[in-house]
Amino acid sequence: MLENIAASLPPGLILLFGALLLPLLPGESPPADGSADGIWPLSGKSKMGMRGVLMLLLPILGLIQMWLLPLGHSSDVELFGYALQPVRVDRLSRIFGTIFHIAALISVIYSLRVRDTLQNLSGLAYAGAAIGAVFAGDLITLFVYWELTALTSVFLIWARRTNRAARVGMRYLIVQVLSGVLLLAGTLFHYADTGSLAFDLLSLDGSIGHLLIFLAFGIKAAFPMLHSWLEDSYPEATITGTVWMSAFTTKMAIYALARGFAGTEILIPIGAAMTAFPVFYAVIENDLRRVLSYSLNNQLGFMVVGVGVGTELAINGAAAHAFAHILYKGLLFMTMGAVLLRAGTVKGSDLGGLWRKMPWTTAFCVIGAMAISAFPLFSGFVTKSMILTAAADEGYTWTFLILLFASAGVLDHSGIKIPYFAFFAHDSKLLPKISGEAPRNMLVAMAIAAFLCIAIGVFPAPLYALLPYDVGDYSAYDLTHVVTQTQLLLGSAAAFVFLQKKGWYPAELRSTVLDVDWVYRKLLPGGLKATYNAIDKGAERTKAAVGRAVLASVNRFGQFFRPGDRSFGEPWPSGETAMWAAVVLVAYLVVSIVSSQVG
């Protein structure tokens, strides 16, 4: 009975449509001043209210419904003559679906004080879309959810309601939608080639369709050079928004890669580069949420390597690492969100000594830091070692060494830099203004995530049982693993102590660090402007010779389209229109004469 009800519904829809009920329920309106990202005034007591209850219920109901679906369950639909499969349940989609629900639940608890319903609504709908995507059995369904995640999540940025957020959101949206368009284009090619829309192993075999799909996945998975949307946008979302965003989009892309491109060799160097280059940026970045974004990118690299290696152990490793990663990365973003809420900033240069005011948050941050650094007994250790072992098993020596180096890098930016500069180091000038510990709901959310980080690390068997392939007798806990990994971490930490004592560790400075997005934020606009200016200047010089008509046509691009005197945006006088009619007529005659000559 219950199974039948569950089976009639695609996973994710409970969250997607349940979220739409939120505004219909009675609730408190957001604080008038709009400060602190719509979070209820810090001192005041806050009732959870009907909306809070619904928010908590949705992920729980969704998780139950998802687990009622048996493995191998699928639904087939025919739409305009195309065979679609909106739901397909297998072990790979189930582990991602499970962690997405858990992440949604933790994010909901973290967001319970958010009175800005727009944020909660889009967060839940976004989670629902991501869950739907990992259960999509065909490429069209995948595309729909793929675009939905973009359209819903952008509001988590815009909800900051600043000029900066408006700009960042638009950039984010364009990149995300572009990924969707590439996916759809690739799907059409794929369909034209194979006549099938099923989303199964695609492989890069030289067909354009698969390459486009690969690029679409690559954008959302933040491949090197396609990555900058991530570091650009995540740190600019609201306090709670970043927590939501850190869980879904990129891991959905990892899932899609594991489904479509497992064992694609090019992913190994791509992933290795992804683990390595962000750590350099993370060292010098000042905004700690942006540091975490670089760190997120680096962690994705490990998963991409796992997908590229493609053995059962490696795919297991990628899935397990995604599972663990969502928890500890979410935890770290939550602690930084709490800092942002209390201190009003997450700039490393302005923080320090916060452990005096926020001891619990400090403790949770340290747990998250140890988990991401993969200390034994923490979740990162039991999952990352699978990927490293798989890479070494297949003989990717250089990849293995780069991953080891990147592990040392992780320790630097997430293991040491985040907790050290936020909570320890020298006391911040802001310290007296900080009123105290994070609100209780936030602490609860962090506690749950921290508990899971340790639980998975100490007792990984349940997670292993969830993995797509049978884990067999693999265990991360043997003497060599424990000793070597601890050595690596302690050796790196010793280097930190050494560099600090020498005064060589780069200070936190207020700055903007340029990344690939510079190309489309500065170079292209600047270049276009310069080009137009040059053309303008040239046109000025030849004005007398060439006359007004040419000058108008080389006018600046923007001027051309914007409403104003003599521009495209302002309709031209009738006389000119009549001239155009003549021009088209002449063009028609020319075409017909040419075609009669050719034909």
Next chain:
Amino acid sequence: MSEHEHGLPSVDARGVKRVLWIFYAALAVFIAIDVVWFGPDWLSNLGQDTHHVESAYADPAHADPAHAAPDTEEHWPNAEDSPQDQPQHPVGHTAETRTDQASFGGHKHGHYAFEKVPAFHALYGFAGFVFLVLAARVLRLFVMKDEDYYGDDAPLDAEQHAEDGHA
């Protein structure tokens, strides 16, 4: 950067020292395990190890079939990343690795000979970290700009429409 510059003692000095001592002790312990436990093993194998590994590699029967997803096997020939002349190629090793893990190690195992060098990971971590930080400092010279470099906080007016067009 250090606390002396600002004159604000952060965590009190004694606490820092205590933490550092614990840290040094732990590092020493883990290096000691490596040297004392695995060291002799490594020394005694120095002469023969390479030979052993090579022969294992040459014998394809040692390859572990469980590690290849059957349908994708042909897609990943170990092209450039695993040159054939690397004697440490692990395929032959995996079977041995499994048995080690089951017995919770009497001697150190690893995929590559260099991993068996005592304290290799500690040294690699130290060196990697120092390289990372110093390289990042150099990187800073090129990519660090003023905080308001992009001018993203400026109010959105007519200019914004121009941006939309370029994006």
Next chain:
Amino acid sequence: MNAHLPALQVVLPLLAAPVCVLLRNRRVVGVWATLIAWASLAIAITMLVHTMEHGTISYALGGWESPLGIELRVDVANAFLATIVTGIASIVLPYGPGSATLAIPQDRQYLFYTAFLLCMTGLLGMSVTGDAFNVFVFVEITSLSSYTLIALGKGRRALTAAFSYLVMGTIGGTFILLAIGLCYQMTGTLNMADMALRLQPVMGTRTVLVAFGFFVVGASIKLALFPLHQWMPNAYTHAPSVVSAFLSATATKVSYFVLVRVVFTIFGAAYVFGTVHFEWLLMPLSIAAMFVGSIAAMYQTHIKRLLAYSSMAQIGYMTLGLSMNSVEGLTGGLVHLFNHGLMKGGLFLVVANITFRLNSSKIQDMAGLARKMPWTTLAFAVGGLSLIGVPGTAGFISKWYLVQAALMKGQIWLALLILMSSLLAVGYVWKVIEVMLLKPPTKRVENTTPAPLRMIWPVWVMIGSTVVFGLWTTWTGTVAEVAAETLMGLR
């Protein structure tokens, strides 16, 4: 009875129009015009059902048999178009008084309905006639009445906009008349089917070539094909919003249909695409329209002008479908004709609601509107999603057909261009939504109230149907395909 429907379709609104002048009272006239529109819709639907089942209806006006007399000829394509025109009118007319109060003095509102019914007469006439000269007559009826409708807009700029449209429309009308004249000279007949037959022997002559050229340019002006679109942004901006909604949803569409008729029925695909290679001209212009229109829309600061430029881009999709010279392409064009009529009509009604309350069509004046007019904002968002072509909306279906048609022709680059231009639509739609949803409300917005219900339901009928036709595509798909096959002479 069914045999007389084509005549009734045209005569009913024609006779009803002068009655408005006699009735005068604006409420009575409003009810009267609405009833006429609904009756016309019923006729159109009956004709559509009939033609789907039994094929073409031919009606000889005054009992004079064709080719001598005037023939009204209704096949699935004509009936499809008549249904669209009357359907949109049926939704827009009940809405009329509300927004018209602002733009037109109350004692002259009966003129609005008179002109509206005449405009409808002209559009329906263009849809159902089988006579070439009749096309010109109805084009002129439509044009003259729509000049009036546009000039009813508030402010003096409405007059200049109407005048500019008048000049352009006259040029277009003259071109069409010239073309008809040339064809008459060559064939001695005005009946389209007859003309097509008699043109066959003289196809090679330069006169026919020129005649087709005049037809093309004349129709292109009327349907606002780039670069002959300049009358449109001003006209839609300064006309009353209701008029913009009606004209954008019907007038350019009927002109598109006339072009399709001229291409396939009179001159034939073999001549147009085989000899003249019309697609060499039409396809680049369509693509240019798609991109230039969308980019221009991004730069607009007035929402009505933004929608007008968006229309220009959307018309590019339709003509692109025509230029592919395939059943799939034409089906895509016709489906988009219907879907775009719904969404643009709906969006202009949304704008009518907004301007009714805000008394401004500047985008920046709509900051934070979502808090005060949530349903209207939601309607705009849904309509906007449809313009972008998000799955689940009608816009997706149109683009799906067009992309399929391009792929079937093997023109992959064309499919990519269609997808790229949808990306541009995200820019101009989301720009507005961002302002409405996230900007702090302006004073103007703070003091406003939601639109009255009688102005909200027509909006939601239109916007709701974009979603309905985005999910349920059997009807549009089948009818458009049958219509396309009929037009191309495959049925």
